[in-house]
Amino acid sequence: MLCDICHKREAKIYYTEIVNGEKKEQHLCEECAAEHTSFQMKMPVKGEFTLGNLLSSILQGYYNSEEKKQEESANPVCEHCGMSYEEFLKTGLLGCADCYQSFGSAILESLKNIQGSELHTGKRPKGYVKVKEVSKPVAELSEIDKLTIRLQQAIEREEFEEAARLRDEIRAKKAKEEEGVKKEGAPNA
Amino acid sequence: MRKWYEETAENGDVVISSRVRLARNLRSYRFGSRLSDEDAVRLVKEVQDAAPLVKEKDGKRYFLCNVNHLSEVNRQAMVERYVVSPTLAGKKQETGLILSEDESVSIMINEEDHIRIQSVTAGMDLEKVFAEANFIDDILSEQLSFSFDDRFGYLTACPTNVGTGLRASYMLFLPALTMTGRVEKLSEEMGKYGVTIRGLYGEGTKSQGCLYQVSNQKTLGRTEKEIIANLDCIVDQVIKQERRRREYMLQAGYDEIEDKIFRSYGILKYARQIGVEDAMTLLAQLKFGADAGVVKLKEDVNLHILMMNIQPAGLQKLLGKNVGSSVRDRARAEYIRNKLPDIERGQNS
Ligand SMILES: [Zn+2]
Ligand SMILES: [Zn+2]
Numbered sequence: 124m125l126c127d128i129c130h131k132r133e134a135k136i137y138y139t140e141i142v143n144g145e146k147k148e149q150h151l152c153e154e155c156a157a158e159h160t161s162f163q164m165k166m167p168v169k170g171e172f173t174l175g176n177l178l179s180s181i182l183q184g185y186y187n188s189e190e191k192k193q194e195e196s197a198n199p200v201c202e203h204c205g206m207s208y209e210e211f212l213k214t215g216l217l218g219c220a221d222c223y224q225s226f227g228s229a230i231l232e233s234l235k236n237i238q239g240s241e242l243h244t245g246k247r248p249k250g251y252v253k254v255k256e257v258s259k260p261v262a263e264l265s266e267i268d269k270l271t272i273r274l275q276q277a278i279e280r281e282e283f284e285e286a287a288r289l290r291d292e293i294r295a296k297k298a299k300e301e302e303g304v305k306k307e308g309a310p311n312a
Numbered sequence: 313m314r315k316w317y318e319e320t321a322e323n324g325d326v327v328i329s330s331r332v333r334l335a336r337n338l339r340s341y342r343f344g345s346r347l348s349d350e351d352a353v354r355l356v357k358e359v360q361d362a363a364p365l366v367k368e369k370d371g372k373r374y375f376l377c378n379v380n381h382l383s384e385v386n387r388q389a390m391v392e393r394y395v396v397s398p399t400l401a402g403k404k405q406e407t408g409l410i411l412s413e414d415e416s417v418s419i420m421i422n423e424e425d426h427i428r429i430q431s432v433t434a435g436m437d438l439e440k441v442f443a444e445a446n447f448i449d450d451i452l453s454e455q456l457s458f459s460f461d462d463r464f465g466y467l468t469a470c471p472t473n474v475g476t477g478l479r480a481s482y483m484l485f486l487p488a489l490t491m492t493g494r495v496e497k498l499s500e501e502m503g504k505y506g507v508t509i510r511g512l513y514g515e516g517t518k519s520q521g522c523l524y525q526v527s528n529q530k531t532l533g534r535t536e537k538e539i540i541a542n543l544d545c546i547v548d549q550v551i552k553q554e555r556r557r558r559e560y561m562l563q564a565g566y567d568e569i570e571d572k573i574f575r576s577y578g579i580l581k582y583a584r585q586i587g588v589e590d591a592m593t594l595l596a597q598l599k600f601g602a603d604a605g606v607v608k609l610k611e612d613v614n615l616h617i618l619m620m621n622i623q624p625a626g627l628q629k630l631l632g633k634n635v636g637s638s639v640r641d642r643a644r645a646e647y648i649r650n651k652l653p654d655i656e657r658g659q660n661s
Contacts, residue, residue, distance in 0.1 A: 132504070154503060204346045216424070218346035220337060220459040220467040223474075229473065234464070237472055239506075240533020243465025245476040246446070248453050251460060 127151035135236055201225035267296050315415050315554055316492040326596060327436040328483040328523065332396070332445045335425040335468045336452070337459045344424055345468040356408035360423045362455040363410050366419075369451050373413040379420075380407045385634065394432060401424050410603045417444060419452075425451065425477070436547070438480055438540045442461075446536070463609045465532065465569030475532030480540050482547050485616075487522040487600040488557035489550075489601050497522070498550065504655055507546045514535035521592035521619050522600075526550070558604055570657070571621050573601035577655055578647050585641040588622060591648060595619050601658070612652035618651055 126134045132152035200207045207216030208226050217223070223230055234241045268294045277286040341347060341355050360376050364520060367374050379400055387401040395415055400423045410420035420428040429452070431445040452458075459467040467474035473479070489495055498510045506529045511519025519620050526547060528539045561569060576594040578584075599615040601607040620626060622644050626632060631643055 127595055154500065159484060182570075204342050206346060214345060216345045216469045217471070219342040219345055220339065220461075221345075222465055223461060223467055233530060236476070238475065238532040239529050240475075242463060242533060243461070243475045243476070245465060245535045245539075246449075248458055248460050249450055286560070 124150055126150065126155050128152075128155040135239060156164070198228055267293055267300075270296065323436040326485055326546070326554050328433055328485055329434050330428065330441050331432045331435055331437065331481050331483070331506070332344045332436045332442045333481075334427075334429040334445050334449055334478045335466065335473045335479075336427040336429065336449065337428050337467060337469070339457045339459050340480070341426060344422065344426075345469065347405070347422070348379065350375060351408040355426055356406045356421045359419070359427060359452075359456065360410060361407050362452055365455055366410065366448060366451050370412075370417075370448065372417070374417075375409075375413070378406060379409050379410050380404065385625050385628045389629040392620060392623040392626045396420055397423060400428075400491070405601055416441075417447065417448060425473070427456075436482065436590050438482070438544065442478075442480065442536060446490060473531050476534075476536050476539065478531055478536050479540055480543050481525050481527035482543070484509075484524045484526055484547070485522055485556075485596070485599065485603075486524055486550070486551065486554050488561055490519070490522040491561070492557055494553070494557070495519075498553075502526070502546055502550075503529075505546055505565065506600070507543060521596040523592075523596075523619070561608070562604060569601075570606050573597055573606055573657075576601075577607070577652075581652055582649075582661055583645045586645045586648065587641055588624060588640055589646065591622050591644060592619060595622075595648075598655075602655075605658040608658045609653045609655055613651060613653045618648070622647060626636050 124134045126132050127149045128151060132154065134150035134152055198207055198209050202216055202221045202225060203221040206222055208229055209219055211222065211226065217226075220259040222290035229243055270289055274286055274293065275285075276288060319465060337343065338355065338358070347355070363374055363376055379390070379396060380403060381503040382390075385387070387396070390396045391398050391401045393415065395407060395411060397419050397420065400409075400420045402423065405422060410416070410421070411417040414601070416432050418430045420430065425573075429445045429448050431441040431448070431566055433441050461467055468474045468477055488493065489498065495509070502509055507524045507526060508529050509524050512523040512525050528542070528543050531539070566583065576597040580591070580594050580598065595615055598607070599619075602609050602615065621630060624637075624640060627640055627644055627647065630647065631640075636645065
C-alpha cells in the first residue's frame, strides 16, 4: 500500500487520529509520518541510539484511538513476567523473552511497522538447529525430524557423505509413510 | 599499549571510527525492566565468569569491573571514550564490564539488554569490527545460553533491536557538509534507506565539532552482511559528497578558509578560558585544515583524541579532581594550549 500523503513510498505506519470527534485513518510512510503527525520520528536521543521511544509513540498513537476501549479488555499480560501490553507501550521495553509470544499478534504488527519485516534471516547461535516446530521437545520428535536434525548438523560440519546417507534415509522413510497413508485410505476409497 | 583510537587509518579524513554492537540476552533472566536487584548481581557474575574463556580464545588481555561501583567522573569519562553507553553508566543496579586492554572490545552487562558486545576500530572497517564482535559472540555462546527465536531471531528488550541485534555505525567528520548546511537534507535522504545520522555530542542532527554517528535503523529481516553492505553503500556516498564539498569550498574561497583556520588556531593557542562547544568547533576547523593540507601540523597530534579529552568528564579525570565549570574552562584552555602543536601553511597554499 502506498502512503496517503506522498503516494510514492510504501506506507508502514497506520495512524488513527480523532479530529472533532471524527475518526480519521491514515496510512503513511515513515517520512510523511514524521512531518505530518505528532510522532517524533527523529528523536534527539542522547548517547546510544534507541528507537524505544519512537516505538512507543507510534503504538500509543495507534491505540489512543477509539479502539483503545475495545482493546482494554483484550490487554494481554505476559504470564511469565507479569508485564501488560499497555505497560510495554509506555516504555517500548518488554519484560522478558516470553513477552514476544504473550503479546502475539500485537507484537507482530509492531515489528512490521518498525522493522518492515517479521522474519529473522541473520545469524543463529552456534549449534542451533532449526526444526519445523521449534517448541517440540526432542522426545516428541518424529524419526524423520530427528534425522533432519542430524542431516543439518552433518551439513554444518561439512560431512557430506554422512549427509547424503541421511538424506537417502529420510527419503526412504518419507516414501514409506506416504505408502502407509495410501494403504490406510484404501479401504474407504 | 596503544588504544584503538590512537591508530591512524584509511579514509581518516572523513571516517573517524567504525563500531558494531550486538545485543544478546540470557534465557534464564528477565529483561532489564523486570530484573530484580539480586538477579542483576547474579547476571553480572554469570557473564563475567565467561571472561577467562574470552581471554583464552581471543588472546587479548581483558579487564573486569562493576561499573556501578565506579565514581561518577570515571563512568562519565568511559562514556566519552565510548567504552560504555550512557545507559550503562547511568544505571543504579549492578552493571558489569569486560574490557579489552586496547579498549576496542567491550562487553557491557545489564545494559538495556543483558549483554551488549561492542567492537570499535579507527577508520573505515566495519567488516573487521563485525568479525571481532561475532567471534566474541560465538565464544560467549559456548558458556551462556542466549534467548533466540526461530522467527524473530535474537530476542531483545526493545523490539527495535530484535533479530540480528546488530547496530553498526560509523563516526563521521563532516565539516564541509555542516558548514554548508547540508546535514538536515542528508538525514532525510538517508532515512529512506534505513540509515540514521545524529550529532555525536549534540542533540538530534546538531553536532559539536562536526562529528556524527551514522547507523542502521533496522535489525530484523536482513542478514548482518546485508546491514553492513547497505550502511557502507550510504556512507560511501556521504564520503564522496563531503570530499566534493571540501574541494569546492577550497577552490571557491581558499584565502578565506585559510584565514579562518589560522584564526581558529590563534584562539585555541591563546585563549585563557574556553567552553567545550567553542573548543569543539575551532578544533574541527583546525582538523579540517590539517586533513585538507591547508595547514601543516609540525608535530603529529591526533586532533580527534584532543576533542575526546576536552569533554567535561574526560578533562575532570585528567585534572584528577572535581571542579566547577569556570575552573574547567580555564583548565580546558590550558590543556589545549599545551597539546596544540605549532603549525605552518600547508602544501596546498
Ligand atoms: Zn509518504
Ligand atoms: Zn514477559
